[in-house]
Amino acid sequence: MSDANQALITRFYQAFQRLDAEAMVACYSPDIVFSDPVFGTLRGQDAGDMWRMLTTRAKDFSLTFDQVRATADSASAHWVASYLFSQTGRTVVNDIQARFVIRDGLIREHHDSFDLWRWSRQALGTPGVLLGWSPMLQNKVRAQAFKGLRAFQQAR
Numbered sequence: 001m002s003d004a005n006q007a008l009i010t011r012f013y014q015a016f017q018r019l020d021a022e023a024m025v026a027c028y029s030p031d032i033v034f035s036d037p038v039f040g041t042l043r044g045q046d047a048g049d050m051w052r053m054l055t056t057r058a059k060d061f062s063l064t065f066d067q068v069r070a071t072a073d074s075a076s077a078h079w080v081a082s083y084l085f086s087q088t089g090r091t092v093v094n095d096i097q098a099r100f101v102i103r104d105g106l107i108r109e110h111h112d113s114f115d116l117w118r119w120s121r122q123a124l125g126t127p128g129v130l131l132g133w134s135p136m137l138q139n140k141v142r143a144q145a146f147k148g149l150r151a152f153q154q155a156r
Contacts, residue, residue: 002070002071002072003070004105005070005071005072005073005074005075005100005102006068006069006070006075008027008070008075008102008105008106008107009027009068009070009075009077009100009107010065010068011023011027012024012027012107013063013065013068013077013079015027016051016055016063016065016079017062017063017065019055019058019061020055021048021051021052021054021055021056022052024048024051024055025048025051025052027106027107028047028048028106028107028110029103029104029106029107029108030044031043031044031108032044032047032048032107032108032109032110033047033108033109033110034046034047034050034109034110034111034112035110035111035112036096036111036112036113036114037112037113037114037115037116037119037138038116038119038141038142038145039142039145039146039149040142040146042149046149046153047110049149049152049153049156050149052152053148053149053152056152057086058083059083059084059086060082060083060084060091061081061082061083061084062081062082062083063079063080063081063082064079064080065077065078065079065080066078066079070102073101073102073103074099074100074101074102075099075100075102076097076098076099076100077097077098077100078095078096078097078098079096079098080093080094080095080096081093081094081096082094085122085123087123087144088123088124088125090122090123090124090125091122092119092122092123093122094114094119094122095114095115095118096112096113096114097112097113097114098110098111098112098113099111099113116138116141120138120141
């Protein structure tokens, strides 16, 4: 079973490398729970739409992944995404650790971890350097990400 789960995670990231959100979402169970420092916790359709939004808007994007490990019901991976942050035109290189819960051959939970202060320094420049550590700026980043997701969903 761990080989199948390792293949599932590999398939997910290969789809991400191609910016193929539909293939990524096909790796998720319908009741997926996703979390990361920017979007917080997203469930079901919201998680899939986040990938649809991000892949649609990706500019100067590249992704590498490695350290894919799996057991009978979980997996982990390391990945690095490089992209142009559209709101500021700044390049971001985000280094991420991912954990997964897998049930019935699909990803049931996906949790990405990364340093939000490091991300904000790259994405936002001086405001990120000065305030990226603060809950105020981090909450603003989360609110903006969620607002962008809702706007993307309404436009579909």
